[in-house]
Amino acid sequence: MIIFLSLTTIIHAQDKLITKTGHIWFYSHAPLEDIIAHTHQAAAIIDLSKGSIAVSIPMMSFEFKKALMQEHFNENYVESAKYPKARFIGSVKNLSELNFKKNGIYKTTVTGELTIHNVTKKIEADGTIEVKDGKYTVISKFNVSPKDYDIKIENRLSRNIASTIEVNIELNF
């Protein structure tokens, strides 16, 4: 019985994979300027047996080309001193179609809840999961509107900051 229990525990642990160096970047395209910011400090955990994923992103880790822009991002927009992390928790829609034991690139859609600036919204994101020799890469791209998360951007900056921001995710487990 003990052997059986320990076996199930091992399978349990193997199904959960973790990364602490997830790469997330967002891109705003507006008439006056394009803005890109990167972070390599996203933490993510994926449960292969259930196809569920949780991601935690420290907002202060986003790096911009212009230091002043980074300061304004933190102080005026996402208020990262008050809300240090953005979070996502969700699961894949087509778990039955994914075979994590076989090498390949699997198309998938993830649904779940995204919390930014203390506002939670349901989102759906398309992406791929690549399985290669026991390593898994999750890639996704989706759009986020700052307005939906109570992030106020002044009207006069509408030509500098886009109303819809493209978010890219690359997680290597």
Place this chain on the structure above:
Amino acid sequence: MKNTLTKATLTFATLLCGQYLMSQSPENLLNSLDSITPPETAYTYATFKSTRVINGHSIERMKEGQLDFRVSHRFGLINQGAYELFGLDQGTTCLNLEYGIKDWIMLGISRTSVEKTFSGLAKFSLLRQSSGTRNIPVSVSYLFETSAITVKWSNPDLNNLFSSRFSYLHQLLIARKWNERFSLQVSPTVLHRNLVATEANHNDVWALGLAGRYKITRRTALNAEYYPRLNPEPNTTNCLSIGFDVETGGHVFQLLVSNSTGMIEKTFIGETTGKWNKGDLHLGFNISRVFALKGKKHVK
């Protein structure tokens, strides 16, 4: 009998285990994530909106590759009345350029019309306020500035030494951002002037600057600054100023009222003569514009 009991216990136990595994809810996944995420240090940003509070320096600096171009203006005395447009008819100006060599070193040059003074400064960020794994309650910077007056000697027949034109400033800036709204700074200062006007004046001036800012909205703030001298001189007063900041993306506009026309420490700490209770006040403004000359490159 014994066999069946063992079998039943086994099955029951397995079912229980299965139940436990199945009941790993999404929240538990997030909790597991929180437990493995390394703890961070959160460095305080934007204690003040610009490198100056009003006349004096704040602990803020230009980060690497950032250039701050600053224009300062102080009008004449308000109590001159309407004929002089409450001081708007006269003015002193100062132009500054400050650049971040590294994130923690800033170099600057300036020229002010008051005694046609050129200054060069270096500001070092020694300590940054932070919370989290590293808890540091204050940010500390050190400022060193050299100024040289270039106005012609009033009496050329005297043995005027070139070195007499120079003054030197050392300042330790210690600030704390208490919350999103309120920041406070103390600035112990020593100012050395090679030449002073009379015997009653000191070559070394010791002062303890006090500055505070209260953020009203995301982009506006109210500031106050006071530089009391520990060894006051006759016929001079301590500089007291009140300001209002408006920040708009790359610019910071600072509107202010001060009893001094000086915009560098040598003048506003050592040579202020205005009295607040007599209305010897000057309206003024600083406009600061930050340019990013060198961007941070993203390393994959």
